[in-house]
Amino acid sequence: MLHLNNPALLKQACYINGQWQDAAEKIAVTNPATGEIIGHIPKMGTSETAQAIAAAKLAMPAWQKKTAKERSAILRRWFELMLANQEDLAQILSAEQGKPLAEARGETAYGASFIEWFAEEAKRVYGDVIAAPQADKRLLVIKQAIGVVAAITPWNFPNAMITRKAGPALAAGCAMVLKPATQTPFSALALAVLAAEAGIPAGVFNVITGTASQIGGELTRNPDVAKLSFTGSTDIGKLLMRECADTVKKVSLELGGNAPFVVFDDADLDAAVEGAMISKFRNAGQTCVCANRIYVQDSVYDAFAAKLSAAVAKLKVGVGTAEGVTQGPLIDDKAVQKVEEHIKDALEQGATLALGGKRHALGHSFFEPTVLLNVSAKMKVAREETFGPLAPLFRFSSEAELIQLANDTEFGLASYFYSRDIGRIWRVAEALEYGMVGINTGMISNELAPFGGVKQSGLGREGSKYGIDDYIAIKYLCMGGIDR
Numbered sequence: 016m017l018h019l020n021n022p023a024l025l026k027q028a029c030y031i032n033g034q035w036q037d038a039a040e041k042i043a044v045t046n047p048a049t050g051e052i053i054g055h056i057p058k059m060g061t062s063e064t065a066q067a068i069a070a071a072k073l074a075m076p077a078w079q080k081k082t083a084k085e086r087s088a089i090l091r092r093w094f095e096l097m098l099a100n101q102e103d104l105a106q107i108l109s110a111e112q113g114k115p116l117a118e119a120r121g122e123t124a125y126g127a128s129f130i131e132w133f134a135e136e137a138k139r140v141y142g143d144v145i146a147a148p149q150a151d152k153r154l155l156v157i158k159q160a161i162g163v164v165a166a167i168t169p170w171n172f173p174n175a176m177i178t179r180k181a182g183p184a185l186a187a188g189c190a191m192v193l194k195p196a197t198q199t200p201f202s203a204l205a206l207a208v209l210a211a212e213a214g215i216p217a218g219v220f221n222v223i224t225g226t227a228s229q230i231g232g233e234l235t236r237n238p239d240v241a242k243l244s245f246t247g248s249t250d251i252g253k254l255l256m257r258e259c260a261d262t263v264k265k266v267s268l269e270l271g272g273n274a275p276f277v278v279f280d281d282a283d284l285d286a287a288v289e290g291a292m293i294s295k296f297r298n299a300g301q302t303c304v305c306a307n308r309i310y311v312q313d314s315v316y317d318a319f320a321a322k323l324s325a326a327v328a329k330l331k332v333g334v335g336t337a338e339g340v341t342q343g344p345l346i347d348d349k350a351v352q353k354v355e356e357h358i359k360d361a362l363e364q365g366a367t368l369a370l371g372g373k374r375h376a377l378g379h380s381f382f383e384p385t386v387l388l389n390v391s392a393k394m395k396v397a398r399e400e401t402f403g404p405l406a407p408l409f410r411f412s413s414e415a416e417l418i419q420l421a422n423d424t425e426f427g428l429a430s431y432f433y434s435r436d437i438g439r440i441w442r443v444a445e446a447l448e449y450g451m452v453g454i455n456t457g458m459i460s461n462e463l464a465p466f467g468g469v470k471q472s473g474l475g476r477e478g479s480k481y482g483i484d485d486y487i488a489i490k491y492l493c494m495g496g497i498d499r
């Protein structure tokens with residue numbers, strides 16, 4: 016049972032054109048830690064999605080015509096309301112997603128930071144004047160909102176993955192239709208309550224819940240949507256990209272990863288353990304930038320393994336809202352099965368278990384934080400993203416071997432390494448084929464930095480001064496007859 020200071024934040028309806036709408040059919044949303052039903056959401060589909068897109072199309076011109084300063088002030092109010100309601104947003108988030116309350120509070124602040132950042136960036140969308148090749152011409156570039164944006168967001172960060180898209184989209188002057196993950200819709204709907212309170216006009220920010228295939232199908236098919244921004248799996252990202260091809264939508268994709276976390280022999284081992292704990296066990300291992308493969312150089316392998324196992328043994332598994340809990344449940348049983356599959360495969364092929372390895376005594380989708388030793392490249396865990404609390408330790412001998420192993424994947428989102436040697440730091444940072452490299456840190460995410468991947472981990476960047484570019488169309492103005 017949720018006890019909120021403002022119970023109106025728990026909305027069980029969709030937000031379309033500034034109205035709260037229900038549907039005859041509903042979907043129950045459960046707490047993954049307890050199995051209890053938190054509430055119900057409308058099961059909407061194609062026609063309601065088309066209605067939301069039409070509302071966004073109608074609302075966008077007036078929103079775009081506002082000055083950047085006016086849009087900025089409204090976004091700033093949204094940010095302030097998010098902070099004022101941080102505790103309630105965190106309670107909702109923890110209940111539907113399972114992450115510990117401290118992490119949920121952190122995510123709501125992280126989510127709000129994108130709205131604050133892009134409220135400021137709204138005022139810094141500059142054009143260009145280009146030196147003309149003829150004396151009677153002047154060439155200019157102006158930047159305009161790309162059009163109606165569709166956003167599809169995941170369950171692992173039910174707040175921040177929305178604001179990281181809505182912030183730049185609305186700052187640029189776009190209107191948005193959002194489809195949040197079915198497992199975690201209440202964070203999105205609470206953000207819509209606050210958007211209305213902040214003065215975001217009807218139709219500019221719409222939230223629709225229901226059947227993913229129908230809603231996604233309409234978002235990708237409808238010619239009035241100019242852009243799709245998606246965070247989720249590589250397989251679904253590829254499907255959406257294909258669907259967007261028919262109407263040539265601009266796509267931003269933040270997809271899967273297979274992050275290497277590397278400990279060189281000159282690393283500060285205690286710092287590396289601290290970084291590995293943050294990178295690996297944040298949100299029970301369910302983030303796209305979580306360390307997936309931990310590579311440790313021969314001479315420090317045993318020492319690092321002992322220190323990491325000792326730190327992992329201290330994690331406290333439990334319901335996110337309980338005192339002192341540092342690891343919540345996984346999102347569902349399918350997620351647990353994937354972790355089990357990776358452990359079984361690794362053990363069958365010669366890995367050994369240092370810690371954990373099975374479902375937690377608490378039941379539901381709780382899983383023991385796990386450390387595997389002597390893991391090798393032939394095992395599933397080397398190729399697929401586990402998305403769970405499993406730390407597999409691989410050995411390596413040389414820098415050259417490490418670079419080959421770390422880059423041997425179709426993914427290229429985040430990577431991490433620990434070294435104190437300045438030459439090595441530059442060599443390795445430049446050689447890693449990833450969009451993001453954490454050097455002597457396990458935590459790289461913030462609103463000021465460009466978040467995104469290369470290879471099959473995605474397209475585009477979110478956050479930072481680059482994040483707004485994905486929501487902007489460049490228009491070239493060629494003015495002739497200047498000398499007449």
Ligand SMILES: O=CCCC(=O)O
Binds near residue numbers: 172175301302460466
């Ligand atoms: O899982 C994806 C996002 C995680 C983050 O922003 O750090």
